[in-house]
Amino acid sequence: MFQFRLDPASGVPPYLQLVHQVRQSLLLGYLREGDRLPTVKDLASDLALNPNTVVKAYRQLEHEGLAGGRPGQGTFITGTLSPATPDTHKALRGSLERWLREADEAGLSEEAVTALVAVVRYELRKEGVV
């Protein structure tokens, strides 16, 4: 079962934190179509969270086409955010990891890496790639 968490210090409203976690997990392949989300009562009780907030988050996910309720069964993931297959995802993750290790050995700071990614994306976008 998917595990939600709440960061009280983030300043992000709790319902949005839940929505973000589902989106992020879909992007990373941790959640897939057909997976069941916790019931409103279970999640409210686990996190000591207002059930109205859980309902609001699930409604937002339904609105985005990412989840849907099945009467009597609960809420299920119905959409996907990442078109890549799990294998492609794994391969891309591997090459990114190798690249980041190289960048680290070359002495690039986190800020420099972020800047480099932004510049390359910008140039690729000009070519109509990304």
Place this chain on the structure above:
Amino acid sequence: MTPALQADRLGKRYSQAWALREATFEVPAGAVVGLVGPNGAGKSTLLQMTIGLLEPTEGRVAVFGATSRANRADTLGRVSYVAQDHPLYRDFSVGDMFRFGRHMNPRWDQALAQQRMKVLGIPLNRKIKRLSGGQQAQVALAMALAKRAPLLVLDEPVASLDPVARVEFMREVMAAVADTGLTVVIASHVVSELERICDHVIVLTEGRMQLAGQVDELVGCHWLLTGPRTGARAGFPGMVVHRADSDRHSTVLIRTHPGRPALPDWQTQPVGFEELVLAYLQRPAATTASDPDRAQRLPGSVTKAVSR
């Protein structure tokens, strides 16, 4: 639909001093309301008039459409209440407390009370005085829930508990809300713990309402502006809630329409729940008064433009 809770210019005076004045608000059924304010702000006075332990000096408060009256059985029966010190008879066993509850309450749900103790691992034959503070709070909560009233009022319910017991207590409350659609009012001054629990909030200071409304709507119509210092008379599109000036720059919290205001000279940021509540808690009570244009109905509507 009848609101779960409706107060209309509600006030209470103790001899010369007003503990609460001009409290007007509505809470829809199924809401979880945080009642926030420093000690002496009038929170307990408001709660006690709601549950029928105190008679208002002026105005009225109604629970599901029926006006609350002090010491009337029908008023007392409509509301469950857990006081801060979880009053229980120390020499009673848990089972004795439940027998007592059954005699006092016509709709008493004995199965529910016993089931909760079973899940929490609290034996029915254990004396109250042998229970931990967290367990005593759970017994008090189980008794309130077994009363099967549509409104649950909690006055600083976790103030005396350790962090683990606090979470366990709130878990039970949230599960009950999910199960039964219960309406809950929780008085607290721990603002940081309220955001995950409440969907509505009422802020009181010095006996006056500072803010009332649905949390997401309130957060959505407040903006934090940062920019070069301006004169005190600078106009803003909305009401100035709080402002802080340093030598060269100003930070201003405004209440305005939903949607980011277009202010070229200011950097505009959304504001978090805790920051918002703290800003209202710090406002001097004199700035609120009983301005009839100040919208205090739930959900919070937009106030007229005021510049100071």
